[in-house]
Amino acid sequence: MGCLIDLREATILLVDDEPDLREIFGFWLSSICGTLYKASNGEEALAVLKTTPIDLLVTDVRMPVMDGIALVRRLTELVKPIPSIVFVSGFGDVDQREMYSLGVEAFLAKPLNREDFIDVLKKAVAERSALWLDPVAATSRQSLILHAEGIGGTAGAKSIRLGRGGFSGHTEESLILGKVSFHCHFVSGQSEMSGQGFVRWYSRADQAVGIEFAFLDPTCRSWVLKEIAAANPRSFIPSC
Amino acid sequence: MAHLKKLFGLTALGVLALAVLARSGVLASLFSANYLPHRYCYLAQPWLVWTNVASDSLIAISYVVIFSCLIWIARKLRDIPDIHAYLWIFFSFGLFIVACGATHLMEVVTVWWPIYPFSAAVKVVCMAASIPTALLFAKTTPALAKSIRRFLEMLVSTEHERDQALSALSESEALTAERQRSAEELAAVNEQLNSVLECTSDSVIKISHEWVLLYGNGKALAGLSDFRMGEDYWSCFPAVAGSSSEQHLRAAMDGHAETTWENYFEPYELWYRVRAFPTDDGLTIFLSNITEEKKIRDQLEVEQLLREKRIEALSHMAGGLAHEISNPLAIIHGRASDLMSRAGGEDQLSAHEVHKACENIVKTSDRAIRILRGLRGFAREAGKDPMELASVYEIAEQCIELQQARFAVQNVRVGIALESGIPHFLCREVQIGQIITNLLNNAFDSIVQSYSAERWVSLGAEYTNREIHIDVTDSGPGIEDHFKAHLMEPFFTTKELGLGMGVGLSLSRAIAQDHGGSLTLRPDTEHTCFRLIMPIKGSDVSNEEELSSIGVPYRPA
Numbered sequence: 001m002g003c004l005i006d007l008r009e010a011t012i013l014l015v016d017d018e019p020d021l022r023e024i025f026g027f028w029l030s031s032i033c034g035t036l037y038k039a040s041n042g043e044e045a046l047a048v049l050k051t052t053p054i055d056l057l058v059t060d061v062r063m064p065v066m067d068g069i070a071l072v073r074r075l076t077e078l079v080k081p082i083p084s085i086v087f088v089s090g091f092g093d094v095d096q097r098e099m100y101s102l103g104v105e106a107f108l109a110k111p112l113n114r115e116d117f118i119d120v121l122k123k124a125v126a127e128r129s130a131l132w133l134d135p136v137a138a139t140s141r142q143s144l145i146l147h148a149e150g151i152g153g154t155a156g157a158k159s160i161r162l163g164r165g166g167f168s169g170h171t172e173e174s175l176i177l178g179k180v181s182f183h184c185h186f187v188s189g190q191s192e193m194s195g196q197g198f199v200r201w202y203s204r205a206d207q208a209v210g211i212e213f214a215f216l217d218p219t220c221r222s223w224v225l226k227e228i229a230a231a232n233p234r235s236f237i238p239s240c
Numbered sequence: 241m242a243h244l245k246k247l248f249g250l251t252a253l254g255v256l257a258l259a260v261l262a263r264s265g266v267l268a269s270l271f272s273a274n275y276l277p278h279r280y281c282y283l284a285q286p287w288l289v290w291t292n293v294a295s296d297s298l299i300a301i302s303y304v305v306i307f308s309c310l311i312w313i314a315r316k317l318r319d320i321p322d323i324h325a326y327l328w329i330f331f332s333f334g335l336f337i338v339a340c341g342a343t344h345l346m347e348v349v350t351v352w353w354p355i356y357p358f359s360a361a362v363k364v365v366c367m368a369a370s371i372p373t374a375l376l377f378a379k380t381t382p383a384l385a386k387s388i389r390r391f392l393e394m395l396v397s398t399e400h401e402r403d404q405a406l407s408a409l410s411e412s413e414a415l416t417a418e419r420q421r422s423a424e425e426l427a428a429v430n431e432q433l434n435s436v437l438e439c440t441s442d443s444v445i446k447i448s449h450e451w452v453l454l455y456g457n458g459k460a461l462a463g464l465s466d467f468r469m470g471e472d473y474w475s476c477f478p479a480v481a482g483s484s485s486e487q488h489l490r491a492a493m494d495g496h497a498e499t500t501w502e503n504y505f506e507p508y509e510l511w512y513r514v515r516a517f518p519t520d521d522g523l524t525i526f527l528s529n530i531t532e533e534k535k536i537r538d539q540l541e542v543e544q545l546l547r548e549k550r551i552e553a554l555s556h557m558a559g560g561l562a563h564e565i566s567n568p569l570a571i572i573h574g575r576a577s578d579l580m581s582r583a584g585g586e587d588q589l590s591a592h593e594v595h596k597a598c599e600n601i602v603k604t605s606d607r608a609i610r611i612l613r614g615l616r617g618f619a620r621e622a623g624k625d626p627m628e629l630a631s632v633y634e635i636a637e638q639c640i641e642l643q644q645a646r647f648a649v650q651n652v653r654v655g656i657a658l659e660s661g662i663p664h665f666l667c668r669e670v671q672i673g674q675i676i677t678n679l680l681n682n683a684f685d686s687i688v689q690s691y692s693a694e695r696w697v698s699l700g701a702e703y704t705n706r707e708i709h710i711d712v713t714d715s716g717p718g719i720e721d722h723f724k725a726h727l728m729e730p731f732f733t734t735k736e737l738g739l740g741m742g743v744g745l746s747l748s749r750a751i752a753q754d755h756g757g758s759l760t761l762r763p764d765t766e767h768t769c770f771r772l773i774m775p776i777k778g779s780d781v782s783n784e785e786e787l788s789s790i791g792v793p794y795r796p797a
Binding site: 018020021024025027028062063064065067109110111112113114 | 566567569570571572573574575577578581600604645648649650651
């Protein structure tokens, strides 16, 4: 996992089967990143990853020979440390819950703005301590109160699980994808976790929700960051 | 009565004879003083003589008449057994009366002819008749009175009984009238019922518990030519035995349960909806001819399947299409935004750079437009499109364009081998495109499912004997022999669960046949090859200049 402050020092691998897009994205990246590698499909990307330490993988989803999903699945078996991963997709036929748990940080939809693209990549390589400092300006439409027994898989089904960029838990409330204010009360511990985020996936069937952090309340910020640093989880948002 | 009339007639004759005698002067001489032979009778007073003579004569005549009457009554009554015991009364009384009459006659005779000994003898006879008569009569009177009383009582009671019988009769007549009225009403109701049964478009038949045909309405008799009243159902309709209809009929009969089912009756080539209602005396069966309805329903079903098939194929392609369209858009967007930012910055853009970027934008836009054009045809209901002249090259190009992304993602190469000079042909272009797309989909699925090392699909077309042959061949593992016979059946599929509904080939073939063509699996090829044949009619062939040939011969490695 890359823990860099600046894209300028990052080594990026860009994977897309479309030569024009490789050229355009490459042009955008070349001026702001350290080293840039390019590949036209998953197989070529794996070959690069096996030999070269990569901080950030930016990949298309649908590609011939080996698509982005297969690449991410293979990556976790073959490559260590795992780079930050950003998907650039033309079509949302991806199981986001699985991909977030495999380490994918963001899904960008084509076509996209240069500024948005760079912002997301910057965040993906940034130190966790530089993130989630400021409240999201717009008020959240939905709020979620969780009563959890603890953090991590050992505390039972009613625990929450922390990832590099968010958490997952169980709730009986119905949620929609998008902004959310959350408050987690822990039965076992003294502390609470509250802040703002985005509901990235929600499953009514097993009453599970995955939330990406956008802002962490100062009262809980330091212990949450410490927890993440100690566990160093592979998942961006773990699957429950 | 007739006899009384006779009696009056005779009396009148007698009076008439006397009147004649009086007029002749004989009677006048009788009233003279010299008429008496002996002068001592009745004081020789003529009025006394004649009063006696006339009275005695009339009494004698009356007695004879009474006697005759009595004898006449006795003769009439002698047949009645109850009267037998009393018949003697008539005879002895009659004898007595006659004897009395004779004595009176003798009174007249002796006025002029003094035969007194004879007169006495007559009186003795009269006495002899009257004394036993009186005795016997006196002796019998109480019994006779009783008998008469009994007779009269009997008569009264008989009359009473008769009255009763008469009133009973009149009552029974009322009852009969009532019954007749009921029968008429019943007949009217029956007629109404019959008219109901006759005016329905259903055939109605009735079967007894022993499967004997009891009734059939007019429709049944006309429509079911094997229907014979009074005969065994199974011998009239042997085709039903052993069919599912038999099971339904027996279920209704034995289970006493109303049963409805649909049935194709082969001898008449008709579809029936059959409703069997159990009754006390067997089964009542309504047969509705639903052949037309069934035809429409089947057609609707096929249309529905076509629609679902199209939706299925659409969702198959949606991912590839979204990718295919979002990529060109991303390129256009990226190129244009780069141009914009560099033009606004300090960079000096050369004309060559601008031209190159714009050329890339136009080229990429064209790519997106081609994809959209292919989609436009596919997303539409085409069954009612008019037949139009179409080019096999254009159809093939659109189909390939639509599928290219999907094929590329799975590393399946697409080869196109279209012979040049194939004329335009009359068809519903969108439907032919759907057949080819469907064949390409099948070919693709077969390759992807089998993980074949060899991965290609070829689309070929040739023109021969006024037919266009369009072949779709794939490098997949082929179709197992025992599946080949079922390939074109609806809902038959060799695809994995969730990948296909099994209606593509059957519908494609239906469309091909609708165009007067055919769709078959070629039996003699190394690889799986489906051939769509479209006939060319004389008027289809347009002039040679219109024919295009964009085909590039392709031979799989």
